[in-house]
Amino acid sequence: MRLLVVEDNAELAELLAKGLQTAGYEVDVLSTVEEATSVLLTTFYAALILDLGLPDGDGLSLLREIRHRNNPIPVLVLTARGGLHDRVHGLRSGADDYLVKPFALEELIARLEAQLRRPGHLLGSSLRIANLEFDTRNRQASIDDQPQVLSARETEVLELLMRSKGRVVSKKQVEDHIFGHSGEVASNAIEVYVHRLRKQLAERGAKVQVHTIRGVGYLIAEES
Amino acid sequence: MFRFKSIISRIVILHVVAVVITSVFMSLALSWLLNYATNTIHDEAMQEQAVSVGEHLIAHSDGQLELDLPLDLLGLYSQAYGRYSYAVVDARGHVLFSSLKDNAALFPADKRSRDVEFLQQRIGDATVSGASVKKTVGDHAVWIQTGEDLANRDVLIDDIVADFYRNVGWITLPILLVLLIADIAIFRRALRPLRQASEIASEIGPARTDVRLPTDEIPREVRPLVSAINLALDRLEQGFRIQRDFTADAAHELRTPLSILRTRLDLLEDKKVGHALQQDVEGMAHIVSQLLDIAELDAFVVDPLEKADLRSVTAEIAQFIAPLALAQGKDIALTGATEPVWVKGNPEMLGRAIRNLSENAINHTAAGTTVEFVVEDNGTVSVLDQGPGIAEEERNLIFQRFWRRDHNKAGSTGLGLSIVQRIAELHSAVITVQNRKPNGACFSLKFTPLAAAQAGVA
Numbered sequence: 001m002r003l004l005v006v007e008d009n010a011e012l013a014e015l016l017a018k019g020l021q022t023a024g025y026e027v028d029v030l031s032t033v034e035e036a037t038s039v040l041l042t043t044f045y046a047a048l049i050l051d052l053g054l055p056d057g058d059g060l061s062l063l064r065e066i067r068h069r070n071n072p073i074p075v076l077v078l079t080a081r082g083g084l085h086d087r088v089h090g091l092r093s094g095a096d097d098y099l100v101k102p103f104a105l106e107e108l109i110a111r112l113e114a115q116l117r118r119p120g121h122l123l124g125s126s127l128r129i130a131n132l133e134f135d136t137r138n139r140q141a142s143i144d145d146q147p148q149v150l151s152a153r154e155t156e157v158l159e160l161l162m163r164s165k166g167r168v169v170s171k172k173q174v175e176d177h178i179f180g181h182s183g184e185v186a187s188n189a190i191e192v193y194v195h196r197l198r199k200q201l202a203e204r205g206a207k208v209q210v211h212t213i214r215g216v217g218y219l220i221a222e223e224s
Numbered sequence: 225m226f227r228f229k230s231i232i233s234r235i236v237i238l239h240v241v242a243v244v245i246t247s248v249f250m251s252l253a254l255s256w257l258l259n260y261a262t263n264t265i266h267d268e269a270m271q272e273q274a275v276s277v278g279e280h281l282i283a284h285s286d287g288q289l290e291l292d293l294p295l296d297l298l299g300l301y302s303q304a305y306g307r308y309s310y311a312v313v314d315a316r317g318h319v320l321f322s323s324l325k326d327n328a329a330l331f332p333a334d335k336r337s338r339d340v341e342f343l344q345q346r347i348g349d350a351t352v353s354g355a356s357v358k359k360t361v362g363d364h365a366v367w368i369q370t371g372e373d374l375a376n377r378d379v380l381i382d383d384i385v386a387d388f389y390r391n392v393g394w395i396t397l398p399i400l401l402v403l404l405i406a407d408i409a410i411f412r413r414a415l416r417p418l419r420q421a422s423e424i425a426s427e428i429g430p431a432r433t434d435v436r437l438p439t440d441e442i443p444r445e446v447r448p449l450v451s452a453i454n455l456a457l458d459r460l461e462q463g464f465r466i467q468r469d470f471t472a473d474a475a476h477e478l479r480t481p482l483s484i485l486r487t488r489l490d491l492l493e494d495k496k497v498g499h500a501l502q503q504d505v506e507g508m509a510h511i512v513s514q515l516l517d518i519a520e521l522d523a524f525v526v527d528p529l530e531k532a533d534l535r536s537v538t539a540e541i542a543q544f545i546a547p548l549a550l551a552q553g554k555d556i557a558l559t560g561a562t563e564p565v566w567v568k569g570n571p572e573m574l575g576r577a578i579r580n581l582s583e584n585a586i587n588h589t590a591a592g593t594t595v596e597f598v599v600e601d602n603g604t605v606s607v608l609d610q611g612p613g614i615a616e617e618e619r620n621l622i623f624q625r626f627w628r629r630d631h632n633k634a635g636s637t638g639l640g641l642s643i644v645q646r647i648a649e650l651h652s653a654v655i656t657v658q659n660r661k662p663n664g665a666c667f668s669l670k671f672t673p674l675a676a677a678q679a680g681v682a
Contacts, residue, residue, distance in 0.1 A: 081472060103483065170539070213542065213558075214558065215542070
């Protein structure tokens with residue numbers, strides 16, 4: 001799978017390329033908006049890793065240009081500014097995710113994988129936490145490589161949580177994911193599904209924990 | 225010296241003074257002119273009458289003079305009418321002819337007088353004003369005097385002149401006052417673009433440096449001032465931009481090398497050493513972030529129109545911080561308001577304040593306990609921990625930059641609470657620090673709540 005890294009700092013670009021190659025990706029590196037714009041016209045990449053501060057322009061303008069052409073390539077933005085404002089601005093311009101410098105390579109790869117497994121994307125793959133695995137292609141959960149039968153709702157909740165590994169999924173996000181924006185949702189419906197999922201996972205020996213953050217949402221993590 | 229505070233008051237007061245002076249002088253001048261004109265007409269008429277009387281003087285061969293007035297003139301000078309009178313006086317002062325009943329002269333005779341003389345004399349109740357004209361008839365030099373009784377009821381012109389000041393003089397005052405009002409209206413109208421420019425100028429502040437004053441409708445005389453103000457604003461905006469760009473540049477310059485370092489460590493073969501160094505980079509990155517936050521806050525200005533939903537900002541921070549807390553075996557909870565709580569302020573900055581409070585709380589709360597966020601409808605957000613609490617004497621120290629209770633404690637920069645305080649200052653928010661029973665601290669920030677209507681939501 002080929003990725004494009006647009007980063008003007010040669011040293012960082014080289015290290016990122018090396019890290020991503022170690023993780024099994026092929027990587028092209030460019031350093032300007034101009035180069036990236038022309039290369040993206042002719043070459044297909046699985047994802048774009050884009051630095052915002054580039055010598056010949058703002059990375060966000062490249063992003064808008066890409067989206068303007070209806071190019072659905074997943075874009076992960078790297079920024080030196082940690083402000084929420086920058087994040088919102090970046091996401092509105094069409095970025096799929098963002099990371100504030102400095103970031104762990106592991107985090108970058110995890111976020112990248114989450115993007116590559118987005119619904120609609122060609123390349124299915126599996127998500128893993130401890131001995132729990134979720135295959136996004138056939139939406140099958142397995143514990144210690146043993147396929148598990150879960151209800152449709154439980155599967156949906158599990159998939160969402162595993163896609164957001166390491167991050168809290170708000171209750172609202174779970175509601176939207178399961179019920180869409182239509183129809184009334186019973187106030188405790190989500191809690192019931194999460195409770196059932198937690199019970200199922202524990203009974204079947206999964207070494208993961210589904211945390212409830214009161215008033216905030218849910219998070220799946222390795223059992224501590 | 226007296227100084228006027230406003231152009232309008234200067235115009236009104238000075239104009240009123242000018243109006244009073246002008247109206248006095250104008251009526252005096254008009255009244256004098258009128259008097260002069262009537263006197264001239266009167267004198268000329270009297271002289272003509274004297275000449276016309278003189279034309280009827282006939283000198284006989286015996287040296288005797290005879291006055292043969294036609295009927296119309298006899299009527300004019302009749303005692304019954306009483307308005308006009310005449311007398312002819314010779315060089316010795318003898319009255320030769322007179323229309324008066326005792327054959328008297330109108331004016332005392334004076335041989336040295338010029339050929340034409342205008343005189344006035346009181347005779348009984350009457351004031352006679354007239355002319356004395358010298359004429360030589362035959363061998364005789366005579367003075368023909370004609371006069372008019374000014375008190376006669378047919379003499380109107382004097383009454384008009386006398387009344388002029390009282391009647392006509394006062395009319396100039398209201399006319400000039402109307403002029404004054406018109407002037408004020410014209411001036412106010414002329415100043416209107418300036419007033420509009422002032423209103424626009426009142427919107428300019430550190431948060432709105434892009435506003436400029438319009439020059440199109442500004443009077444040419446004032447335009448240099450307005451243009452100069454606009455140029456000054458350009459320079460100020462430039463200054464603000466340099467300050468803001470600095471933090472963006474600094475962030476880039478500091479975080480990129482850290483990124484390189486971090487990635488290099490991630491690629492190290494020796495995972496054990498790598499992990500320890502990664503922790504150091506994390507700590508360094510944290511300090512850099514906080515220093516950048518402080519630098520940004522020094523140049524930051526809250527837009528007075530900005531609003532934030534305190535509940536969603538808090539929820540976002542709780543969501544962001546929860547994995548960190550869970551990793552340390554600590555829990556997070558968000559309680560309180562269930563509906564949006566709109567307050568005045570910048571959402572990004574509010575979030576940073578709450579984030580710093582929560583990082584502080586997670587650092588201090590005991591393992592296995594919960595850090596709780598409480599959002600109240602009155603615009604208050606509180607962060608509660610179950611740590612050692614804050615001693616009374618430390619409550620002012622904790623907000624000082626780089627203050628730390630324990631300088632050896634890892635992950636603490638002593639900057640977090642000073643950032644919170646600066647953000648609170650910028651938003652006129654009140655910080656309260658209390659200890660909880662049996663243990664723990666509660667930090668509260670009270671922001672300015674907005675009514676639903678102001679917040680622009682139904």
